[in-house]
Amino acid sequence: MNFKVATWVECVHCARKYDIGELRYNCDCGGILDVRRDLSAIDGQALKQTWENRWGMKRGAMSSGVWRYKELILDLPDDRIITRQEGNTRMYDAGLAGKYAGLKNFLLKHEGENPTGSFKDRGMTCGTTAAMMYHATSVACASTGNTSASMASYAAVSGLKSIIFIPEGKIAYGKLAQALAFGGKTLQIEGNFDDAMSLVQDVCRELNIYLLNSINPFRIEGQKAIGFEILQQLDWEVPDWFVIPGGNLGNNSALSKGLEELYALGIINKIPRIAVIQASGSAPLYKMWKNKTPFEAVKNPETIATAIKIGNPVSWEKTLRGLEWCNGVVEEVSEQEIMDAKAMVDAAGIGAEPASCCSVAGAKKLVDAGVIDPEAKVVGILTGNVLKDPDAVIGYHKNELANKGIVGTYANRPVIIKPTVDAVKKALGR
Ligand SMILES: *Cc1c(COP(=O)(O)O)cnc(C)c1O
Numbered sequence: 001m002n003f004k005v006a007t008w009v010e011c012v013h014c015a016r017k018y019d020i021g022e023l024r025y026n027c028d029c030g031g032i033l034d035v036r037r038d039l040s041a042i043d044g045q046a047l048k049q050t051w052e053n054r055w056g057m058k059r060g061a062m063s064s065g066v067w068r069y070k071e072l073i074l075d076l077p078d079d080r081i082i083t084r085q086e087g088n089t090r091m092y093d094a095g096l097a098g099k100y101a102g103l104k105n106f107l108l109k110h111e112g113e114n115p116t117g118s119f120k121d122r123g124m125t126c127g128t129t130a131a132m133m134y135h136a137t138s139v140a141c142a143s144t145g146n147t148s149a150s151m152a153s154y155a156a157v158s159g160l161k162s163i164i165f166i167p168e169g170k171i172a173y174g175k176l177a178q179a180l181a182f183g184g185k186t187l188q189i190e191g192n193f194d195d196a197m198s199l200v201q202d203v204c205r206e207l208n209i210y211l212l213n214s215i216n217p218f219r220i221e222g223q224k225a226i227g228f229e230i231l232q233q234l235d236w237e238v239p240d241w242f243v244i245p246g247g248n249l250g251n252n253s254a255l256s257k258g259l260e261e262l263y264a265l266g267i268i269n270k271i272p273r274i275a276v277i278q279a280s281g282s283a284p285l286y287k288m289w290k291n292k293t294p295f296e297a298v299k300n301p302e303t304i305a306t307a308i309k310i311g312n313p314v315s316w317e318k319t320l321r322g323l324e325w326c327n328g329v330v331e332e333v334s335e336q337e338i339m340d341a342k343a344m345v346d347a348a349g350i351g352a353e354p355a356s357c358c359s360v361a362g363a364k365k366l367v368d369a370g371v372i373d374p375e376a377k378v379v380g381i382l383t384g385n386v387l388k389d390p391d392a393v394i395g396y397h398k399n400e401l402a403n404k405g406i407v408g409t410y411a412n413r414p415v416i417i418k419p420t421v422d423a424v425k426k427a428l429g430r
């Protein structure tokens with residue numbers, strides 16, 4: 001494979017380099033891999049101008065909010081790119097959710113506005129393009145829901161067969177519906193996400209199927225574009241903080257890797273801090289970071305934020321490297337904090353799925369703790385769409401989540417009435 005700039009894959013653990021033409025997900029030492037390129041061969045200012053020139057393009061691969069940045073993603077000819085014009089997501093003033101978090105300058109980047117409703121599309125456009133590059137015919141993933149929804153769609157678009165491993169009965173309905181609708185062969189396994197993840201790696205090795213979990217370094221490359229696009233939307237003015245949920249820990253790793261590359265190229269000249277937020281019931285990174293102990297998986301992860309219900313995240317080593325680079329922090333939030341923050345994001349008119357709202361719950365907690373200054377410029381990432389998990393929304397607003405220890409603090413209860421004007425008046429308190 002020939003790229004304009006030397007490109008290879010490199011072990012995160014021992015820094016061993018491999019030819020990019022060789023299909024592999026792990027180093028011989030067991031470490032996971034990064035895509036690396038010779039940044040010294042790139043002129044940062046010229047590259048930034050190229051990206052500015054592509055802003056607002058109307059059609060084709062360069063109208064994608066991922067491939068606009070292809071020089072730092074995967075520099076292939078446009079006709080080899082599998083895209084749904086993903087990215088180009090909006091960034092909102094947090095409104096009510098900003099007041100709730102105690103922040104004056106709080107923006108929410110809504111990755112739930114991607115084609116299949118989560119940021120996973122940014123990784124998947126790159127992952128399926130890589131699958132085609134390696135002449136794969138089938139792709140597979142283990143998923144808490146959004147990865148499978150995204151993969152099934154991109155596989156359908158590119159004519160690849162898709163095989164999905166999901167933990168039985170444990171994924172949000174909207175996501176399962178998408179996987180089935182897009183034609184993914186869906187295998188529900190007895191066990192949790194971590195069991196599914198371990199199985200799919202064996203299956204891919206044995207059956208020669210291309211693996212599209214975030215262990216796949218090309219997915220991480222695509223997800224870097226979240227940070228690139230935020231900065232371009234801010235005219236390259238770097239915020240003080242990014243706040244982002246952490247499950248399998250691919251997305252925060254992608255964010256920091258992308259920022260690190262922009263910094264190395266002189267496209268930005270300030271290093272923002274990153275806060276990774278985990279749900280208390282699934283917080284192996286938080287435990288490790290807080291107690292300064294070696295990594296240890298959480299055996300039975302639990303949380304209503306099913307997208308981050310992961311006890312054995314594959315990218316923790318990448319995350320630590322990123323946190324070190326940007327002087328980042330890790331925080332955990334409770335089920336109640338997640339759902340109350342979600343009520344605020346939703347009531348602000350923006351809306352997002354539970355896992356996404358860790359960004360707001362975590363920002364609030366870090367402001368309260370004096371870690372984030374109330375005057376700081378903060379960007380929270382909303383990772384998934386409000387429609388992904390209707391059960392969580394209805395459960396909260398009907399105050400029916402007591403079995404999960406969650407109270408509908410800001411519940412907007414539906415009211416059942418007789419079909420008369422009087423009944424309406426009474427319901428409206430007139
Ligand atoms: C996948 C996902 C996450 C977690 O991202 P990781 O890269 O696994 O840390 C968070 N929120 C939503 C909605 C997701 O789909």
Ligand SMILES: [Zn+2]
Nearest residue numbers: 011014027029
């Ligand atoms: Zn290695």
